[in-house]
Amino acid sequence: MKGWEVVLGLEVHAELLTQTKLFSSSPNQFGGKPNTKIDPVSLGLPGTLPVLNKHAVELAIRVGLALNCQVQPSTFARKNYFYPDMPKNYQISQYEDPINIAGHLELPSGRRIGIVRAHLEEDTGKSSHVGGGGRIHEAGYSLIDYNRAGVPLIEIVSAPDLRNSEEAKEYVSELRAILVAIGASDGKMEEGSLRVDANISVRRLGDEQLGVRCEVKNVNSLRSLGRAIDYEAQRQVELLEAGEAVTQETRHWNEDDHSTHSLRSKEGETDYRYFLEPDLLPVVPDRDWVEAICTSLPALPAERRRRLQQACDAAGTSAGTTIAYPEAPNASAAEALLADIATIVSRSQDGLALAAIQQGADQALVFKHVLNNLAEGTGQLTADAFTELLAAEAGGDISASHAKAVLADLVKSGGTATAAIQAKGLEAVDQGELGALIDELIAQNSDEWQRFCDGEQKLQGFFVGQIMKATKGQADGQAVAKLLAERKG
Secondary structure (H helix, E strand, O other): OOOOEEEEEEEEEOOOOOHHHHOOOOOOOOOOOOOOOOOOOOOOOOOOOOOOOOHHHHHHHHHHHHHHEEEEOEEEEEOOOOOOOOOEEEEEEEEOOOOEEEEEEEEEOEEEEEEEEEEEEEEEOEEEOOOOOOHHHHOOOOEOOOOOOOOEEEEEEEEOOOHHHHHHHHHHHHHHHHHHHHHOOOOOOOOOOOOEEEEEEEOOOOOOOOOOOOEEEOOHHHHHHHHHHHHHHHHHHHHHHHOOOOOEEEEEEEOOOEEEEEEEEOHHHHHHEEEEOOOOEEEOOOHHHHHHHHHHHHHHHHHHOOOOOOOOHOOOOOOOOOOOOOOOOOOHHHHHHHHHHHEEEEEOHHHHHHHHOOOOOOOHHHHHHHHHOOOOOOOOOOOHHHHHHHHHHHHOOOOOHHHHHOOOOOOOOOOOHHHHHHHHHOOOOHHHHHHHHHHHHHOOOOOHHHHHOOOOOHHHHHHHHHHHHHHOOOOOHHHHHHHHHHHHH
């Protein structure tokens, strides 16, 4: 890729979290027996009329406001094309007048990516091609499930501001976090409720003119998105360097052979023969309604990251986790801290971490437990109990391993840390009692102690193990090691 620049624009389709479909009363639910969540409208039967879902409009406005868009009056159009999963042979979408325009999204890295539009449309049904490799041209026959037909979608179209696959993944990850935070979508790529089309082109470094783009359709994971972009960019560069032209077309990413394959020539706007949907009135959101929606928005991921960062700065601490970042092994402490914060916010566990730090808990301990031991969720754990447990661990009242066990109980059953520690009988051994046990052990094993003092470091495990055995596992291993080092001199 030396001497070339990749230019990327993404179209992200997110299913909205409504109870019913965009234009009918059929349930908007994932899964279920095929063709059971349908009705005459979603099947496109003659004589049916669409009725717009008000909640879908509200969620679309929430998305627009969260993406710094201008919310405007909008209209629906018919996008005409034939495909078996589109029963009417047209899709109701927004074309000339989308509900949201001219916004932007700021990446965690600080880069600002333009949002051209974020418009409403209905989803299609789902085709299953049976036989061969699962593609239509290889199949013996195809089956259609219309349960998804008519589900409300928001299509978020970025400007061509992205320049590599890592930025693209960062953009989708941040966008997904925003959609989930505002309650607009569940963002489950594995269930198809968030899908990405990538418009990819390349140009020589320094060129201003955009190259011919290819659209890679319906990528359903961040890993696949990165691979598809890297492959397609390299394919286009190889074509151009060989003196060939890139053909504008729609391509499919094949996860099995890690390559893109041609689907069809790229349709232009005229191919879809857009015209205004005659059965739907323009949508003109009331200004007071939009203001009320704006006021109801929760703190977005960027703001939550800033709050947690400020709390860490105020505590005067730095990254102290046991999490490793293989992609950035030489990252500074500040970079590692930012990565930890991003992970915690993406799991929606920043409220717990923030409350514990603000109550005086050690940030390194907070991050260690949240990142390592709460990956499956916080359950019944409260911020007060979490802070209490961390104080006990920091003060040597409970060992690190026992703290982990107590934390698991608090997640499962709730309650206070003190009660959970007492119920398990895990109170740490008093320092004076621990010192006496160590002195007694040294006297009983003078030969081993001398060898340890002479540099046979592996014997530390012997002494720690004997103390843990004598205290029935209640001693803090780190405290034992520290006392051994003091006596060793």
